[in-house]
Amino acid sequence: MVDIEWVQIASDKVVVATAERAWLHQLDPAQSDNRFAQPMVGTGSVATTQKLLDGFIAFAKTSVSSKGKVPTLNRWRWVWRLASSYHLCHPTSRLMEQARERFAASGRKSLAQWAAQKAREERNHDQLALLDIESMGYKALAVVEALVPPAAVALIDYFTRSAQATDPINCVGYSYTIERLALRIGEKYIQSVETKLPPGTQATRCLRVHSGVGSDVEHVKETVQMVADLAPHERTRVAIACYETALLCFSPPNEGYISDEELQNVLKPLESHTQIRVRSDFQQVTK
Structure with missing residues (x-):
């Protein structure tokens, strides 16, 4: 599969990427045959790999809670x-x-x-x-x-x-x-x-x-x-x-x-x- 890549980041969450976008996929425990619950297979491509890596960076940003205001630069x-x-x-x-x-x-x-x-x-x-x-x-x-x-x-x-x-x-x-x-x-x-x-x-x-x-x-x-x-x-x-x-x-x-x-x-x-x-x-x- 060169058109899609995915990596599980939590027990119920997977970051999925295509050449166009990346998104957070919620795993459904009732679907035992969900391919995203299995380790990624196949080769990568420049487009999908970059979206995958960028998706993980974006997910990290949304996972952090802000504590206080960032000081003004001087x-x-x-x-x-x-x-x-x-x-x-x-x-x-x-x-x-x-x-x-x-x-x-x-x-x-x-x-x-x-x-x-x-x-x-x-x-x-x-x-x-x-x-x-x-x-x-x-x-x-x-x-x-x-x-x-x-x-x-x-x-x-x-x-x-x-x-x-x-x-x-x-x-x-x-x-x-x-x-x-x-x-x-x-x-x-x-x-x-x-x-x-x-x-x-x-x-x-x-x-x-x-x-x-x-x-x-x-x-x-x-x-x-x-x-x-x-x-x-x-x-x-x-x-x-x-x-x-x-x-x-x-x-x-x-x-x-x-x-x-x-x-x-x-x-x-x-x-x-x-x-x-x-x-x-x-x-x-x-x-």
Whole structure:
């Protein structure tokens, strides 16, 4: 079957995908011959596989209950997000290389090649986040040591466990989800971020690379093409990993959002001379 794919996500729920759409199917216990209650069979296709993975990401979003209002973006909160980007990017090449070794050892050539390519593509992306933090006028290494967002910790913990597992295929779902969600970020949003930053600041380099105007567009296509060729049980694992990763992405922090006051207290001692100059320029412009 190349025209439909499905994966069970709960005892009574299945995500079903065609080339046109994905939907949540409610299983009927009275129908013992329901094919969607059985493991997926057949080969995949690029169109149905992408709808399947995206369907799991969408299902995760609807499964998360919102707790409180997301804080308004400002210059200090942008540094917080840059610190998160750093922590997400920093271990990626190393973990993908570990996954590659495990895929290669088990003779899974396409997965090993995919992981090797990911390790190359993501190399030094953490440096972009550091450059952005420096442009904001802070000592970058000191900032990422002081600010370790819990959401980034949870995601990297999941990624690490996936990469170091005997079968690291969950890495595929993790990577796809992170890059697929990045595609929602367009030029309009990037420009809106830049309007909230001090004049002359170049602090969206990391964001541009990981967005719908950067390299993630091609990365998503390449991953879908690879996943579509996997065996049904492997595509099932990837889809569930997409769901698990998306849950981490969409869930608000249990401890609540850090306040602007707390952020400013942490960042104040970490200002560099560049920050003093930028702040002076900013004050002159706004007078």
